[in-house]
Amino acid sequence: MTTPLVSAIIGAIVSVSCGATFRPAPPSMTPSGVRFTVMNRDARSVALAGSFNDWSTSTNPLARDGSRGVWTVVVALPPGEHLFMYVVDGARWISPPLAEFYREDGFGSKNGVVVVQSKER
């Protein structure tokens, strides 16, 4: 009898906790790669496209984290400078709202730049 109530409470706690896990931020390093996060409440899909994946709009999809419209993905990248943008709903290219550096792409937008340091330092 109490199981659904307990589940609901646990679910709510988990949901709220997860909602606070990722916030929109510049790309950041994690043990398994670079974490990209972006906020978009209305998107049905968001993908990461960049110089590291041949600007593919499908190779690195972001996962929606909770209900607040935060999308995130972790991608292993080799050391060096990489350019990137986000692709919303498979067609709309957006400049990263948060990135450490930006570079003009020559087509009227700005690519975000993410720098991955080599481990030898």
Add this chain to the structure above:
Amino acid sequence: MRPVVSSLTVLSLTALLSLAAPDLCAGQSVTASEREALVRLRVDRGGRAEDVDALIRLADEAAAKRLPIGPLTNKIREGLAKGADPTRIELVVRQIATQLETADRLIREMESIPGNIGREASVTLLADSLGSGVIPDEVRELRKLTPMSNESLASAARGLAFIKDAHLPVIDGTAVMVEAVRKGFRSHEIIDLGREVKRRESDYRAGRATLRALREAIARGERPDQLFRNSRTDTIARPAATRPEAQPPEQPVRPERPARAGERSR
């Protein structure tokens, strides 16, 4: 039955091919599979396959001049993926091809040992620096002030591009880069030096830090990890320095809840 081709001929051909192999690789044109992928990208977005021909021709022309074509095919792919007009893509790719040609010429006129290892990477990096605002005379000045390898030269030019991007005096930026090369900084350390200055652009422009003091610190023997130690963190974890002017964030960037214990604050 006698074999049609004697084993001696086979050996000679193999030797000739192996000798020619590095040259063939250096001038490699766009492969059939790359060509097919680019055409598919254009057609999938409602364009014509022929639109891609002129773009591929530019890359092939660069290959014939023995220039690296990676930056060109990457830009073509980027433009097609973003649905840019092919004439616009052609313009941008032509600019990059010119920068590659200039970089190749600069390295050729300055290198003491032609065709040394990593030349292609050096040409690519130097072309990137030229595309980021460094001019050929500034590259020549770097080489004139101290002898350096192609790799160091390209890295110093890239570092200088960051300093120019921060609107700081080129002469002081050049001195910083040259000092770093003299002190044996590695290529990525030289580039990082310029990048760190760009990150601290406001400090340098307001006079809270100076390129002269930075050069003196390098001359004293301070290593890259000591130079910015007061506020140094991992490059990638540093907060955003700027935002794109043209496009504001899609949504307000405001956390709704405080971070959990143990989570890194941003």
